[in-house]
Amino acid sequence: QQQVKQSPQSLIVQKGGISIINCAYENTAFDYFPWYQQFPGKGPALLIAIRPDVSEKKEGRFTISFNKSAKQFSLHIMDSQPGDSATYFCAASRVDDKIIFGKGTRLHILP
Amino acid sequence: NAGVTQTPKFQVLKTGQSMTLQCAQDMNHEYMSWYRQDPGMGLRLIHYSVGAGITDQGEVPNGYNVSRSTTEDFPLRLLSAAPSQTSVYFCASSWGSYRTEAFFGQGTRLTVV
Numbered sequence: 294q295q296q297v298k299q300s301p302q303s304l305i306v307q308k309g310g311i312s313i314i315n316c317a318y319e320n321t322a323f324d325y326f327p328w329y330q331q332f333p334g335k336g337p338a339l340l341i342a343i344r345p346d347v348s349e350k351k352e353g354r355f356t357i358s359f360n361k362s363a364k365q366f367s368l369h370i371m372d373s374q375p376g377d378s379a380t381y382f383c384a385a386s387r388v389d390d391k392i393i394f395g396k397g398t399r400l401h402i403l404p
Numbered sequence: 405n406a407g408v409t410q411t412p413k414f415q416v417l418k419t420g421q422s423m424t425l426q427c428a429q430d431m432n433h434e435y436m437s438w439y440r441q442d443p444g445m446g447l448r449l450i451h452y453s454v455g456a457g458i459t460d461q462g463e464v465p466n467g468y469n470v471s472r473s474t475t476e477d478f479p480l481r482l483l484s485a486a487p488s489q490t491s492v493y494f495c496a497s498s499w500g501s502y503r504t505e506a507f508f509g510q511g512t513r514l515t516v517v
Binding site: 299327334336337339342382394397 | 408437439444445446447448449452462494496505506508509510511
């Protein structure tokens, strides 16, 4: 069974702090690793994605770190803001196969 | 562009009833999927389609049927609703492959009593 394991389930961070969410995968054939952000009552939306030929990708305050040998990747949110409070899903997929999602992390940023 | 449109937004069913959740996209995407979201379970794939006339089962297909007669529409049918199907359902579409951005609808919150 292909799996993507995400941790923690929930996370509370002070405003201005760094939020870190981790994911691990099993299938070395995965070659696309997106992160989705979901606000209450809305569908998930793509936040940032990385392919395994790079070890890091940064978009504004959001950074994906990718460790191919450890089969792990993580999302870092710098200078976390109350507006970042949402559920975050990591995911993985490979060519011509469906996306596998992690179970999600509920992030709450304290004002 | 409307993106991915799901109807209805909310629905209450009695056990044993059947219904169809509608999903339509106007982006000419080949790939469409149905997920259910339950607390602590993340997004679980029910059925998916890689193009008109082609469908396949995902992780949790039992109790659900799909068809894909056009590129735009991908309805999900509940054959005989059960309380275990109480969930939030999301339809998603993407262009070309699963290694591109998936666009999700707003979801349908279904309660089976």
